[in-house]
Amino acid sequence: MFNILLIEDDFSLYTEIKERLNQWSYEIYGIKDFSKVMEDFSEIKPDLVIIDIQLPKFDGFHWCRMIRSHSNVPIIFLSSRDHPTDMVMSMQLGADDFIQKPFHFDVLIAKIQAILRRVYNYSSKQIHIKTWCGATIDYERNLVKNNDGTIELTKNEMFILKLLIDHKNKVVTRDKLINSLWDDKRFISDNTLTVNVNRLRKRLEEIKLGRFIETKVGQGYMALEEDIL
Incomplete structure (x- = not known):
């Protein structure tokens, strides 16, 4: 079972994503305090992080920078904004993928599965x-x-x-x-x-x-x- 940290302040969307991904046997964790995201990150040690761009306190780009300064865990950005610079910025900060809201859940699940399969199967290879x-x-x-x-x-x-x-x-x-x-x-x-x-x-x-x-x-x-x- 993979642990996924979902950094999303829209509670209804968070709940829907969590319920959908639980059906695929993913363990989903949310944020207790949006000013202390890194504390939750350190405690959970997720296998993948999903971050919304628009968040209280600090935006998703800030938390991506913070996570990347400590970890190479895969990161997927979510955004309701349609400006192409958001996607470019997320990739430049080290995100693995970017999903535009609103999105179809099949797309989200397909991207999560592809990233986890690639990252963790790849890491298990013998030649390093x-x-x-x-x-x-x-x-x-x-x-x-x-x-x-x-x-x-x-x-x-x-x-x-x-x-x-x-x-x-x-x-x-x-x-x-x-x-x-x-x-x-x-x-x-x-x-x-x-x-x-x-x-x-x-x-x-x-x-x-x-x-x-x-x-x-x-x-x-x-x-x-x-x-x-």
Whole structure:
């Protein structure tokens, strides 16, 4: 059974989501005090977090930043706002997905199942360490380390990097990445993938590896090896 922390101040929506997800054997926890979200987070130790953007005290972006400073737990944003910058901001802060309100519960459940299956099945694999472009990739701890430093990636960022490295020097199509990450591309904006890859490249640039993730316009992305440049 997976524990899910639902940071939602609309009590009727919280209750409906909780009842629906309980039917799928997920354990749902709410927030006692919206000024102390991190206390509940630390106590519950959730396997996944769902955050509304508009919250009392501080908005969802604030709590996403706080969670990301302590954990790489998967995060899904909910929002009734329709401005595209909300989705971009959430992805840049390290969220794994974004759902626009109102939404169909089948979509929410499909996204939750895809993320949990990807993150926790992926983490259970036996091969955890790989080298790429002079860097050590620790898949289990989501770390990339070289002589220029160490960065910690989110689960989504590491999953994208692993998929690209597994097919190094070959183009991985956008469709393959979307289907591997989210299972059903009908529920995904094409811009979601772009934001995720750009965020990964920006993180890699901190240790001078950003240039080894190449965009193939109209096709997809490719992880290069240093010796072919």
